[in-house]
Amino acid sequence: MARLVRGFYGFGMRYALALFAVAVAAAPSMALPATQFERTPAETLTNDSAERWVHFELTPANHIRFAMKIAGRPATALLDTGVSHSMVSTGFARDARLKIERRGTAAALGGEVALGWTRVARLSLGGLHVTERAMALLDLSQVQAGDGRPVDALIGADLLGPHALDIDFEHRRFRLLPTGAEPFAGTRAPLSRNADGLYVTEARLGRETLRAVMIDTGDGTSISVTRDQWRSARLPRRTLTSTISYGLAGPVEAGLTVTDALRLGEATPAESELRIEGQAFADRTGIPSRIGTGFLRRFRVLLDPAAGRLLLEPAGAAAEGPPRSTSGLLLSYDTRRLRVLHVMRGSPAARSGWRKGEQICQVDGAPVREIANGAADLGWAADTPGRTVRLELCDGSQRTLTLARFY
Numbered sequence: 001m002a003r004l005v006r007g008f009y010g011f012g013m014r015y016a017l018a019l020f021a022v023a024v025a026a027a028p029s030m031a032l033p034a035t036q037f038e039r040t041p042a043e044t045l046t047n048d049s050a051e052r053w054v055h056f057e058l059t060p061a062n063h064i065r066f067a068m069k070i071a072g073r074p075a076t077a078l079l080d081t082g083v084s085h086s087m088v089s090t091g092f093a094r095d096a097r098l099k100i101e102r103r104g105t106a107a108a109l110g111g112e113v114a115l116g117w118t119r120v121a122r123l124s125l126g127g128l129h130v131t132e133r134a135m136a137l138l139d140l141s142q143v144q145a146g147d148g149r150p151v152d153a154l155i156g157a158d159l160l161g162p163h164a165l166d167i168d169f170e171h172r173r174f175r176l177l178p179t180g181a182e183p184f185a186g187t188r189a190p191l192s193r194n195a196d197g198l199y200v201t202e203a204r205l206g207r208e209t210l211r212a213v214m215i216d217t218g219d220g221t222s223i224s225v226t227r228d229q230w231r232s233a234r235l236p237r238r239t240l241t242s243t244i245s246y247g248l249a250g251p252v253e254a255g256l257t258v259t260d261a262l263r264l265g266e267a268t269p270a271e272s273e274l275r276i277e278g279q280a281f282a283d284r285t286g287i288p289s290r291i292g293t294g295f296l297r298r299f300r301v302l303l304d305p306a307a308g309r310l311l312l313e314p315a316g317a318a319a320e321g322p323p324r325s326t327s328g329l330l331l332s333y334d335t336r337r338l339r340v341l342h343v344m345r346g347s348p349a350a351r352s353g354w355r356k357g358e359q360i361c362q363v364d365g366a367p368v369r370e371i372a373n374g375a376a377d378l379g380w381a382a383d384t385p386g387r388t389v390r391l392e393l394c395d396g397s398q399r400t401l402t403l404a405r406f407y
Contacts, residue, residue: 049127062220080218083156089140164304179306186311189265206233219292326403333376362392
């Protein structure tokens, strides 16, 4: 299994945005036999759950990262409606002395992944308290939130689905409410859970009706569709480029453009990044389309599949268009150097002959340096078209790159 590169940056909703699509859907081998965990989990949502906001950090990868308690221990978790079963990392399980009670596989972006199963005696999240919960067990060192900090758990649709999930992106907080609650007025779209328990809705892209669209808070990108859906949508001609993302099973290359043609319920359409992928993940999971946090973060969002509704209320970021690369370089940072992971098709970098694997040690005469934990300043890679950037490779050679809008 390929290891995710520490501090990988692409382009999505921020200049330095990691495109780690953590969309893991259930495969038949993930189903738990009734005899495997004899004890039925008990779940309680407290009467004051509306006051129990969970504050979160929106990471450079557009992941919703927060603190919680699992097996009585502090844990760092991501809110991920794109996983059918909540997961804990193998490292956390080892430290908490959780036992592996079963092994299986799951379908993930990039292929199949092996996992185990364990039982957690108790966990708490906001107003939710759970005992005797079966959780998947996976090496989550594969998951990076864009700044090199580790992740202990992914909290998925099995725990979130029975409740209404209110995500207030503007104030960086979320809470779990009883299903049927309607804490704000917003535009509506249908929402349900598919056979694997994942959140799905319907949308329109141009002339194409998108069904079984997964609402995936673990995917930092905006909108993803298959090539067949892209062709059927028959959108006005747009320039396409390329990008990559990393799923739990490794890298995935996709087409990339910007469009305002997505219609989700009654929400006012706005320009968003659109990724165009192959058919493999859709064939394995029955989910051809995804809407991720890169799109959702423009709104306050209520996800309540038991009540059949998704509510969207525009937030402060609603008017922001997606930032675009003007260099065409997707880069990772590691120890005072940038490594080229992908050269976007048709970009200034592609026209200048840049190649995957090349390493940059200086930008405009200044050494590459870390500005946060595991992150470097990559604002120059999406700076004003027409700017010329001087780049020194780690082998001592020098190049210039003139930035341009290319998609």
